[in-house]
Amino acid sequence: MSGIKFFESTAQIFNVAVHGGLVGLAGLFFAIFMIGWSLFKIFKSKVPDLDSESVGIASSVIAAVIAMFFYPFNLALIFTFYSLLALFVLTFWDREKKTYDVEKKASLSLISSLGFIGGLILTLLGVYFVSLNYVADLKYVKALNQTEIKSAMDYVIEAINWNEKDDRYYRLSSQLALNLLSSELSKPQADQKAENVQNYLSSAVALAQKATQVAPQESNNWNNLANVYQNLMQLVNGADALAESAYLRASELRPGDPSFHNRIGSMYLFKADLVRQLMVAGGASAQQLNQQVGAALLKSEDAFKQAIELSSNFGLAIYNLGAVYERQNKLNEAIGQLEKIAPFNSNQAGLAFELGLLYYRANQKGKSFEQLQRAVVLFPDYANARWYLALIYEERGEIDQAKEQLERILSIEANKDNQIVLSKLSELDAGKVSIPPGKVLDQKPL
Structure with a gap:
């Protein structure tokens, strides 16, 4: 559960604050204030004129407002709330009617005309941008449903062309570029094209970086960038340090999530195994490579310990720490780590x-x-x-x-x-x- 990112909070009021910001929160509290003010005016009168329908609508609206502070709302509940709000306005605000004749006042006529034109422009702009987003999402869904990487890449690039402000498109396209790179590298050496390799490599990095620029506070974007760098470790010197930096940024945005430290540890554990494969017997070269293995294992050990510190029952990090100890020839420590998780993985x-x-x-x-x-x-x-x-x-x-x-x-x-x-x-x-x-x-x- 520690690695799961929840997109809804425990109460709708918090969802409004997160998704709508201060403006959305202010708008909601203004609506609640107007509801309370309307009810106060009615009950303040000596003989409130309320029929059974009015009482039912008022009670439903009050219940919905209270529920917003205790429960998250799905789409159906949100629609119900605003429908009740509309019925409340029609029921209670219909009691006081004021008539304005715009033909008698030039200023009022001008304001109403400008308001109508402004509203029309805003409506048209809204329809335009909603349409752009809708078409972009259609392209994005098509990309997800493609079985061929190249076709998926074409569709997601179209989605970006329609809407360049959605970080999901950049995350997906960066992973597709990585897949294309992997496919190119899997070809026989004679069939590989250096131009394609360079293009896919630079595209994967650029698209992943763009996602962090579009939504810098989204931890998934930094995790994706780190993943891209990690996949390039065997091709680009220093990619591991860049990946670690991106993982740490993701961890800052989700400070209670130990999975990022576990990924850092796994990355350096992989690096240690990779360097170990390159070691040759004797000579300064072997000694230097052995030092690199030791340094990578120490970084891996530290990262896994940080993950376990954040979540003491994080079985994967505990197991991985045991793997580090095994490579360091600390057999008793390695056994101790595996014995911790063995009772919970008896099958x-x-x-x-x-x-x-x-x-x-x-x-x-x-x-x-x-x-x-x-x-x-x-x-x-x-x-x-x-x-x-x-x-x-x-x-x-x-x-x-x-x-x-x-x-x-x-x-x-x-x-x-x-x-x-x-x-x-x-x-x-x-x-x-x-x-x-x-x-x-x-x-x-x-």
């Missing part, structure tokens, strides 16, 4: 599997064995869990049980021709045991 075979591997690395083999058994109970076709379970049985000297696990792996259609499993089963059938104590995890997963 997750993957969590039991990872916890089992961590227990083994920490030389807690009994617990490791229990967790791997739990993983295959939760998901009987979990090949990797059965693979390591077979290796532990082999390490224990329980060869029949090890062979049973391997045979179960081969019974799965996708694994029936797996040469690694077939070779291991052949070795065990031949009486050859090749797993020395403590070396189970030296074997790669399937």
